[in-house]
Amino acid sequence: MNDPQPPGATGSPGSSGNPYVIDAPLGLSAEQERALRKLTHVLYALYALFWLTGGVTAVVAIIINYIKRDDAVGTLYASHFTWQIRTFWWSVAWGVLGVALAVVMVGFAILWVLGIWTLYRIVKGWLYLNDNKPMYAARA
Numbered sequence: 001m002n003d004p005q006p007p008g009a010t011g012s013p014g015s016s017g018n019p020y021v022i023d024a025p026l027g028l029s030a031e032q033e034r035a036l037r038k039l040t041h042v043l044y045a046l047y048a049l050f051w052l053t054g055g056v057t058a059v060v061a062i063i064i065n066y067i068k069r070d071d072a073v074g075t076l077y078a079s080h081f082t083w084q085i086r087t088f089w090w091s092v093a094w095g096v097l098g099v100a101l102a103v104v105m106v107g108f109a110i111l112w113v114l115g116i117w118t119l120y121r122i123v124k125g126w127l128y129l130n131d132n133k134p135m136y137a138a139r140a
Contacts, residue, residue, distance in 0.1 A: 028075065036077050037129070039068060043084055044126040051115075062088045079134035080125060087121040 028036070046061035065085050072078040094114045101107030128135055 032071075033075065036068075036072060036075060039064070040072075040077050040080050040129055041126075043081075044122060044129065047084060047087070048122050048126075058088060058091075076132065076134040077129075079136050080129055083121070083125050083135040087118065087125075091118050 043061045043064060046057040046064075050056070050058035050061075062085065065081050065088075069078075069081050069085075072081050091114060094110060094117075098107040098110035098114055101110060125135060
């Protein structure tokens with residue numbers, strides 16, 4: 001039995017097969033979407049600056065991610081918010097492990113790899129945002 005699709009939905013639950021973006025408008029005006037895009041850029045910048053601020057800007061960014069997450073539902077920005085939130089929490093977890101293991105020197109390698117991985121996540125996310133692409137591939 002086929003489930004009815006909402007107006008504007010094509011094929012799978014997401015736009016072009018992407019589960020994070022739907023075709024049906026959620027009532028966002030062009031101005032609201034521009035503001036959300038600008039906010040997402042600012043959040044990437046805050047995450048990128050965390051190295052210079054001892055992590056303070058990352059804490060500010062994660063708080064904003066959680067506060068504004070509902071505003072991004074149904075847009076490509078939702079996948080960026082999820083990407084940023086996951087990057088933050090995985091960085092915290094691996095950072096704690098790296099600091100704990102620094103006593104036996106293994107932690108320094110973990111922290112070095114964590115720095116490269118975090119940089120990769122910030123750059124990749126920011127580039128995808130610049131190209132108006134969601135962060136996650138379509139699910140089959």
